[in-house]
Amino acid sequence: MAILIDEHKKVLVQGITGREGMVRTRLMQEYGTRIVAGCTPGKGGQEIQGVPVFDTAEEALEKEGSIDVSAIFVPAPLVKGAALEAMEAGIKLLVIVPDRVPIYDVLEIDQEATRRGVKFVGPNTLGLCSPGKAIVGMIGGRAEFARQWFSPGEVGVTSRSGGITTSIAYYLNKQGIGQSTIVHVGGDVIVGLPHSEIVKLFQEDEQTKAVVMFGEIGGSQEEQVAELIAEGKFTKPLVAFIGGAAAKEGTRFSHAGAIIEGGRGTYQDKVKRLKEVGAYVVDNFGDIPAVTKKALRSIS
Amino acid sequence: MARLYEYQGKELLKTRKIPIPRGGVASTPQEAKEIAEKLDCPVVIKAQAWVTGRAALGGIKFAASPQEAQQCAADILGRKFKGVTVEKVLVEEKLDIEREFFASIIIDDQKRGPVAIFSSKGGTGIEEIARQYPSQIAFRQINVFSGLRDYQARNLVRQTGLTGGLQLKVGTVLTRLYQLARQYEARSAELNPLVVTRSGDVIAADCRIAIDDYAVFRHPELGIEIARELDRPATPLEKIAYKVEEGDFRGTFYFIQLTEDFNKDEGYIGFHGAGGGGSMMSMDALLKRGYKLANFCDTSGNPPASKVYRAAKIILSQSNIDGYFASGSGVASQEQFHSARGLVKAFLEENLSIPAVIRLGGNSEEKAIEIIQTYTKDLHAPVEGYGRDDTPDFCVSRLEKLLSKHKVKPSPPAAQSKGSPQGDLYSFDTLTGTLRIDHSQCLACQSKVCVKECIPKILKIEGEKAVLAITTEEAKKGGCIECLACELACRFHGNQAISILLPIPELEDYRRERML
């Protein structure tokens, strides 16, 4: 099953004629992602790697009939326009790769997405991969490496760091643990699908038996996952690692609730909350595979 | 978040017709006196610094006369608050305060939108207010499309017990504060205290605004020099680094100094990460073993070798660091040899005198490690390269070993081969630098290795000499990807003909001043 993407999902690449767009289109295709169209304003009519390029997303949809996912590779200041365009054309899942998207733009995208029932991963995401099926974004780099590093299996991965998403999957793989889908939720304060939304999808996914989560200090994503566990809405084993144990204080966390309640999104708070609800919190990154094995054994 | 000083924030409030005290900003005691004369009333002198609790630190003083104002300004200007020198003071009429409120707009990650917070108790921090008067705080999420409507603001204020004309005035301030936050794309905008004077005016006595770093480019009118989340002005080195980042859109380069105030042999490490999560884990590993971080640096998102080189040069300009530690996520999707070449070029030029451990895991890491190991062999300082199967903890333990064995002998920077003066110089510009080939060296070169190593295949041999296979314009527009492969290959396997000059504006001056 896997979540969000697989080999059947039809993918549009927005910004396909740009530096990243072009390179990533080839990599995604080589891995098996079904890329059906691309678009760049003013560049319609050409082909990139056999993929037809249209001027607008709407035109791509008219020609293609239906498109499930849009991978957005346009410069940060243009992301809002591209995302709104894809939503209006009727695409229900966006993967917003660029970094440095202004936060009010993200808020507008988010509000529009909620209204239209659209999901988005990112911004500032390396993307996601359902091993053996599809990659959307730039996770894995070259297809041959992605094939070596990831393999299909029963563990879902959700991470706030792009590099770590890949690392976790790689180390799991080395110990013979395959993955259902690995997701880099994005590095920004506000992302379309935070950890809590991803674990809800993993909860519904039959292939996923356990989840590994890489959290970080700041924000409230990990606390929200703990909340879901406490409420019985996420019941699969969760292995969690929180980065930033020793990181210096001084980042102001912009969660008004936390400010008012005096909570602070610190390492200690997050670990405590997750342990309270029974998550496997690991202190050493290298222990993730062993603890994941243990977690899987606990349910078989 | 790019913070604005109080006086800058208040200028913005004025444009939105949010009442502020009469006054002006001064850089000298004399200017402070003149402002006080013009105001012709008792004044308050406020240090312009991003610290909390200015009053307790002596950064806020009251003066009854212009002379006294001058004296107060003289006391405050030039003083250091938490390590930062005060360069400006705000001189304002002293308000006759009856009540203090708290008003703020903040972007809340959990609510996924801007939130207006208001409390009819103000003056102290919001956490403190929340603890003491939980029933007198109200907040409300704002729709980014429709904004904060006036009746919504009034209802919010009403929840804290305000009625009548006061409710209306305060509600209006909140509505305007949101409009301002939205216009300038503020992550937070806080008026604390927002005061009611005895004559019944509602005035913003203090103001803290922080602009979204990613939106700073849309607001040149704010004159923000460096869009970074800092609680102090940028250091000279940070400004230099920021210029590099601004001038090169390929990949990300982030550099902040955690301290400038340390000596040799105190265990401070120059840190060079790649990617947020991996960097965090690697820093944790260093700190766990008792090392201290001189800086945080992140080059990620597929930067060219030239950018990594510049980052390394900047890190190494912190002259008192005892070691260099580079470590990213471990399994990066990018080709790792670009970073490897950038680091090696910097190490060679600096004639590195401190131990370095480089963990470059990910695509093509074998090649990257080989570049690190072989090309740094002749350096006096030990350099080791590791890959994805070596944990950050292990790499830190290696650094520890090297530091315990290695006696630091400062070595002068290596002379850069800039082509012999009598040589036959060929050169072309790249996106951010200049590539020079001393053609007189090429004649005796057997390997012609530069051509083989050039990934985009833009070099060729013509009459025994290496030249561009594309036009100089194409090379400058990005045809040369500044991968540095030709320079290093030629240096070690060719005939040392190539030097790539990658200027870092103002770094030379910075180092000269500090006699590096």
Ligand code: SF4
């Ligand atoms: S490797 Fe160096 S010396 Fe040899 S041809 Fe190329 S540039 Fe000239």
Ligand code: SF4
């Ligand atoms: S000439 Fe080729 S090898 Fe040399 S820096 Fe440019 S792209 Fe790299």
